[in-house]
Amino acid sequence: ARAQVLVVGGGAGGASVARHLAAEAAGAADITLIEPNAVYHTCFFSNLHLGGLRSLESLAHSYDRLRGLGVTLISDRVAAVGRERRRVALAAGGTLDWDWLVLSPGIDFVDDSVPGWTLAAADLMPHAYKAGGQTRLLRKQLDAMPQGGTFCLVAPPNPYRCPPGPYERISMIAHRFTQVNPTARILLLDPKEGYSKQTLFEEGWQAHYPNMIERLGPEMGGDRVEVRPDRMEVVIDGEVEKVDVCNVIPGQVAGRIIGEAGLADETGWAPIDPASMKSRDDPAIFILGDAAVAGDMPKSASAANSQAKVVTAVLLAEISGNAAPPARYVNTCWSLIAPEDSVKVGGTYEPTPEKIASIDRFISQPEEDRATRLATWQQSLGWYAGITSDMFG
């Protein structure tokens, strides 16, 4: 009988696995992708929409070509994984049997990780950390801000999706303000001592957006923040401040289905075998993308897509009874600081028994010339086109 492979989540990890398996399994497996949304909006490059540099439509991708490649699409949410009987339950009713399960459900948010913020408040203080409606809402709020108003971003604690993401967002919103609201003020509240590409961002902010951005780290109360969504107030170490727009990026855990299936550890993320991306708790289940504890790899689309290639190779080997090639992973995270001023960080990784370990690393340098930053920007455009066709066909 053909192996039944169910892939849960049609994002950077899941769509990539479905597409590569469909291309390479050559009739040995039935591949089913379960995803509730008909359209996937990429979080990657969504900050460019906030910056006025890219339409939301240009970030939208459908699953039509995956269907054309032979993937069966089920437009629903998995309600229970059913590990014992290897049978998932769908939210709308019905079940599906599996031999192999691939889980790439992304993240969920921790209510009250910022006191006063729960998911129910996301209509007032959006997270915009899952793209689509939330991205549209934040952009609309920013466009409606009064001249000289205050935009506040509450950054998340580690670990979280896309380490440079909040800071690229600050850059893009600052860029937009220079065009439409030059006296606006940006307040960045950060519970962390330091963050990804900090030197590069701070240099860029000084050059492009002098005196617009104020960051309060933990020494200034950035780790003692409470929000009052219905009054548009933030309370910083006991001091109340009125703001006009507040983007709360809360603390995060693996997509809920991971914890519910008993596949998360006490941190809320899923431990995996670094050589295969198989769950440490269940060798018939692969977990990849943001949900997994991927050692030195950051939570990024680039990382999820690279992990998908390892999952595909291991799955094909298991189905055919052959040995899988040794795992090797890559990642690049791009950030746009201002138009045509792009920086990158990335590296290659290999499994050790304990973790996915970094073997080498590269990062853009401070004071690079404009031609270098422009070339990095052009590489990032090529990366976006490449990864989205690798995911969706």
Ligand code: FAD
């Ligand atoms: P996702 O892509 O989020 O996919 C998860 C999917 O699972 C979703 O479609 C969801 O609907 C579905 N799902 C969840 N639960 C269930 C369920 N129970 N049943 C069925 N389906 C379910 N990465 C980069 O590499 N480069 C960047 O420049 C970059 N920029 C970013 C900027 C921002 C502002 C943000 C927020 C993120 C950025 N990222 C970037 C990170 C990147 O978006 C994520 O790391 C990546 O999407 C993770 O892939 P994933 O498959 O784990 O999750």
